Amino acid sequence: MTKNEKAVGVSTIWWGLYSVQLAPPFSLKLDPTFNQSVSLLVSEAPNPSTEDHQEYYNQFIQTYGTHYISRIIVGGTAHLYTLMDSSYYKESSYEERINQVGLMFQYQNVGLQSGINIEQIWASMKEKFRTTSSTLFVFQPPVASQQNKSDWQTWQQTAGNHPVVVNRTLFPIYNLIKKETTVRQHLRKTIDFYLENGVFPTLAELNDQGTRRKSLVPLKPQGPIIGLDVVGCGYDPLLMESKFCIFDQSNFTDNEQWSDPYNKTVTYSIPNGWFVVNTPESLTFDGSILVTSVEDYFRSTRTVTVTESSGWLGIRRKRTQRTVTEFYRRFYQDYYNLALRMKQIGWYTLSVSAFPYPKLNPIAQTAFDNLPTRFDVKDLKIWQDLFDIFGTHVVVSSNMGGQLWAETWYEKCLTHEHAQTWIDEQVTKSWFIFVISAENSNDYRQEIDERFRQHSISSAQLLGGTDSINPSEWEKWAPTIKRKPHPISYRLISLDEILPESDLRNALKAAIDYALKLAEKEDRNYINQLESLRGPPKNKCSQNEIRTKRQKRAINYEEAKRVLCPYIGYNGKECLGTKATGRALVAENAPKLPIGVGMSLDITTGTLLLPVLEYTYIGNNYWTDPILNTTYQVPRGVSLPAINQSDNTPIARVFLTATELSNEWKYEKLRGSWLGGEFGHSKSLADIYSRFFSNNQATAITQKPYVLYRLRVENLRLNKYAKQAIAQLPTTYNETLYNDFLRNWGTHIVQQSLIGGMHEQQVLFKDCIFSFNGAITSDNLDDYLKKDILSETLGNSFYADRRKISV
Helix, strand or coil, X not given: CCCCCEEEEEEEEEEEEEEEECCCHHHCCCCHHHHHHHHHHHHHCCCCCCHHHHHHHHHHHHHHCCEEEEEEEEEEEEEEEEEEEHHHHHHCCHHHHHXXXXXXXHHHCHHHCCCCCHHHHHHHCCHHHHHHCEEEEEEECCCCCCCCCCHHHHHHHHHHHCCEEEEEEEEEHHHHCCCCHHHHHHHHHHHHHHHHHCCCCXXXXXXXXXXXXXXXXXXXXXXXXXXXXXXXXXXXXXXXXXXXXXXXXXXXXXXXXXXXXXXXXXXXXXXXXXXXXXXXXXXXXXXXXXXXXHHHHHHHHCEEEECCCCCCCCCCHHHCCHHHHHHHHHHHCCCEEEEEEEEEEEEEEEEECCCCCCCECHHHHHHHHCCCCCCCCCCCXXXXXXXXXXXXXXXXXXXXXXXXXXXXXXXXXXXXXXXXXXXXXXXXXXCXXXXXXXXXXXXXXXXXXXXXXXXXXXXXXXXXXXXXCCHHHXXXXXXXXXXXXXXXXXXXXXHHHHCCCCHHXXXXXXHHHHHHHHHHHHHHHHHHHXXXXXXXXXXXXCCCCCCCCCCCCXXXXXXXXXXXXXXXXXXXXXXXXXXXXXXXXXXXXXCECCECCCEEEECCCCEEEEECECCCCCCCCEEECCCCCCEEXXXXXXXXCCCCHHHHCCEEEEECCHHHHHHHHHHHHHCCCCCCHHHHCCCCHHHHHHHHHCCCEEEEEEEEEEEEEEEEECCCCECHHHHHHHHXXXXXXXXXXXXXXXXHHCCEECCEEEEEEEEEEEEEEEHHHHCCCCCCCHHHHHHHHHHHHCCCCCCCHHHHCCEEEEC
């Protein structure tokens, strides 16, 4: 239901063949073993006064239950499940759905009734209900299909041969105790407590109802919480692996416990100083990412956040893992792109406080005591030994749960033969395990284009839970995460930050900085080595791709910048992303209107690059600034279309998920338009999620333009610098030369633009505002966002109290 976004209506018909009834309790002859158990209660605990006495009653219930069956009805049942499409469910009323499900039930079981017109029933159902709904039958006893008979008819004719219990009448088991009044009353109290709280009581709890447990809390935890071998322990961000533990974990108290909020029988003890935050069975991340480097891959699959980190993590894994070496070769030596799809399921977040400075365990304390208080590059071994054992960082928080990710590597030559939409479609189909059941996977896999299948590699992996389950059956794997949770994200601090201010802390920081810079340099050399050995691309996609040595540029790029800059970009007058100041603001001829169209744009990132069109300032085409009353000459071929009143109207866009915000860039560029402000530069899905959508948040971006004029260019004549760049491109595709061209000259030309200013406001709000009493609608929210940016009175504290504004 959830996976396919369906609603279900249940219709049931049952009939009784016969019933079986017991005599009243006082006349029943009871089993000898049961009588002996009651006699034991009478002899050993008639008036319970100790916990041992109470245990007799608890064991009695565990053995015989809380009720006995006094009457049954035997016959058969038939259930009809009607699955309704979510679109019909949302637009129909409750009364209409009840009526339609009832008609469907009449239509399906018409064989059981007479005098009913089946065509009339079918015509009475709504067209959309008929076309979007499906049905499922469940019969008890089960039936085997027969020729020329419906399952309804078969069930009606054969159910009496093998009837089943369709109804039971229960009575409390203490009613069977006839004479021993005190025993019966205490057994009743025990049963009532058990049914109310789900756990057997202690005698103290029965005698003092004010202290009884209201939730499932076992008497003793199962053991230390899972994750103590990660949180409070060392971490090597270069190898992306945990090291020996550093913080002292010996101080446990009975009061420090954590229980699964959905199953109170699962309880763990927690050391003093550690904390647990519930993320019960939540899907912390579900999305797809286009990975363009090894760095992005490990950032995505091993989410690690380091305070004040400027470099990349995981840069030494290539020397320790064969699989990582293969990744490097695919990115930097071969010709592959990687699309990554992930699901992260969080159970809880385990954290530890690093301030006040924590107590270290004896082994770690001894190691730190033996360190020198000055860092000397000539004495690296003692520091390297420390990092080999404890790493360079400490894990202070980790989200525990499970992770599923699927990788699709495809050869870059496919991008030269097919549109990106085709590639996206094939990649999505290769991720069939996320969208369909395992039994239909073969049929779905066959829909993948044969050409894409030949030039791509797909795989899937599980992290956490039972690893013996096939990733295609990930829905079966998800419940096993609680038996074996695994860290799916880390938050780190540098090792020196757990020490008080001292010479030792300064020396340790210097040693860590040196080790990271040295590893980063080695990583760069390794990548350069791979790129230098890069051969010609594989000729598998019928592309005549021949790699040649990089040719020396025949154009003077600095001269082009000097002549063509500045132009009007997202931040006013700029040149290649740098805001122009001082004299650079003045063009060579001051009366000329600053360039606002004809610049090139990298559609994949939103970066504005150099102007590519030729501008001729001849003629009588002028524009006068209405504020400064200054007249500017407009280039020939550039027009100033009229400004519409709607151009200055605030526009609010609401995004409930990171994917929705990412798609704003993706689909706007496909429609040939590009927005400024927050929409001016596309960002990775992981970055969007962490900034705007973590912690049960959603985001809205409101923009209020202040348009001075609109520019449009029809004369698409290239300037000499763009012509020289194009002239350097060979007719046979060469990846290096074409990538250099795109990096400097972009992919598209700005043909029309609105020039002026813009007030942009980003609002983070709790996604619960749509869910509870007093919640607001989408139309309300659009109105409030526009009033926010116009500084008008909102008149709704429910929204105002649950938002965070960034201007």
